[in-house]
Amino acid sequence: MNANYLAGPVLVIGTGLLGASAAMGLRACGIEVGLRDASPTALRIAEDLGAGVACAPGDGFEPELVIVATPPDVVAPVVSAALREFPAAAVIDIASVKQSILAALLDDASLSPAELARYVGAHPMAGRELSGPAAARGALFTSAPWVVVPHEGSSAHAVRLAKAAGADLGASVIQMDARSHDEAVALVSHFPQVASSLLASRLRGAPGSALALAGNGLRDTTRIAASDPRLWIQILSHNAPQVLPILEGLRGDLDRIIATLKDPAAPGAALDIAELMGEGNAGAARIPGKHGAPPQSFATVSVIVDDRPGQIAKLLTEIGEAGINLEDLRMEHSAGHQVGLVDVQVLPGRRDELVAALTALNWKVVQ
């Protein structure tokens, strides 16, 4: 249970994956949460998940903070309406691109400077390949960056509430201006998405026998290619000026490796391949470790299990009986084989104990 930075209540408008997850996370801190969504079904699922209570205009709900979590193309008008409907509330949106939304609000003649002062942008850098409230998790934002993006007229009070929401959700709060934010997400989020989609696109015409050889490298690089195109039309359209120069840089490198591979025996070709790969090494090495206490700080123990009903349950039961808490679990996909590896994650200090316990119980532990 987090310390509460918000007093509440909070109104969440839009109960898709992110909105419902934020609502569940705030509810878990004991904060009163009201919910709205244009879809009665999404709203009911969010309520069933314990994300809060549905509420409608005019029912007297008086939020301290409104979180707008609608699709990006309607964020600006929904924020504008919320600023007018709740004259005492701070209003934040949690869309992925900030400059275009801010520009639309600054252009909105129906908003006074005093109303605009209660608006602050935000962007939680968290998500899943799935969408909709059924995929929501209260812990979605735990340890993830929660970028707070004030504009020049944002009040200190509104900025404080925008940060408080992130803190209550267990996120790592960072403040940036809208332009720096949009340039950063173009590089670390939108560009990898485009690259992954273009990469996966090449698989469309491949023979099944080739795809049967797919390993974790292909799976990892194409995982986010399964994302929802509808969301990405909006994100890429809104952030095109920031994404374009990065894609043009990629095209320059791509032209270079294509030219090199056309004559791989030419003088200097091997060096050129090594340089390109080395530049990839250098870029990958710049990615910092995760914030807070993320899954990467857990120790992984790989166990070989027969693919029979009940084997994984037996493994988890015996881990529980050994008094060791399971932090995460992942089954490795295998093609055409009846034996699989299960990666069990535990706190690093419990690793040796777990290996000893499982070995004593005749589990095959891969060291």
Add this chain to the structure above:
Amino acid sequence: MNANYLAGPVLVIGTGLLGASAAMGLRACGIEVGLRDASPTALRIAEDLGAGVACAPGDGFEPELVIVATPPDVVAPVVSAALREFPAAAVIDIASVKQSILAALLDDASLSPAELARYVGAHPMAGRELSGPAAARGALFTSAPWVVVPHEGSSAHAVRLAKAAGADLGASVIQMDARSHDEAVALVSHFPQVASSLLASRLRGAPGSALALAGNGLRDTTRIAASDPRLWIQILSHNAPQVLPILEGLRGDLDRIIATLKDPAAPGAALDIAELMGEGNAGAARIPGKHGAPPQSFATVSVIVDDRPGQIAKLLTEIGEAGINLEDLRMEHSAGHQVGLVDVQVLPGRRDELVAALTALNWKVVQ
């Protein structure tokens, strides 16, 4: 312990990550293994790991099978020498590219057709980001594809031994011709490597504040960019004719998205972005699932569980008691929160039965 398909002994030449792992795996089946490496240090580490016993030319070791696991650029001469040194043995190599090695052996005037008949190519689709014998593990090949690549003159006996080695190592044995193999790995392995390296390369000049926002999407897409450039110079040089057309296809798509993002408000631009993203969806969906099953062939049932010790084990135990095989499972450990969702994947024909069973047992199933 696997059933033994090989009788042994086996000679492993080259005790890096793959060679030492294969040797350890075969030793674990009780097969006698001899080791050779140009590096006395690598050889001693492999011996210390229990991978087998160092042996030298002229000491009377008579292998049934020789596994050549040297760097790709010396595989052909080492295979050729092994075929001549051990006139009764089958000889396989386990390098990542097969056509260029076969071409070199077919051009080798010192080899007779009878000697060449004892050669079969192989390629275990397994690896780690680490390299060297210290990273080796006997289970490295468990459930991974082990591609056996005979040439037209390969003897049935040699092909059988090449497959037996994969079977003894717990791998999933697949047979392909050299050209199909090289085209397949160009697509599912070499192309993702190049794409990941080029993507990561763009991060070199980024501000640290931007990289602080890196999430799982960037980490997953750039993970293999940390690979060893020296190995990839050899792989890409040898397989350039297969990799090139894929990179050229990528360049076509990249040109298309760059043109679209230059004017994202133009008529048709949103549709074009949606098409490109949709093509990525379609490609990603073709990657096979567990056991080589068709993609997306499993049904997902999401279950709300209390975040208490033993709840997941209880859920899986009850799924096992219902006689339903778990195909995959994803959990989110939500520390500090009261409920979480577990996504359980089963064969589609068992889905309704599972939902009914879990509902009867008072599990909260999210439909």
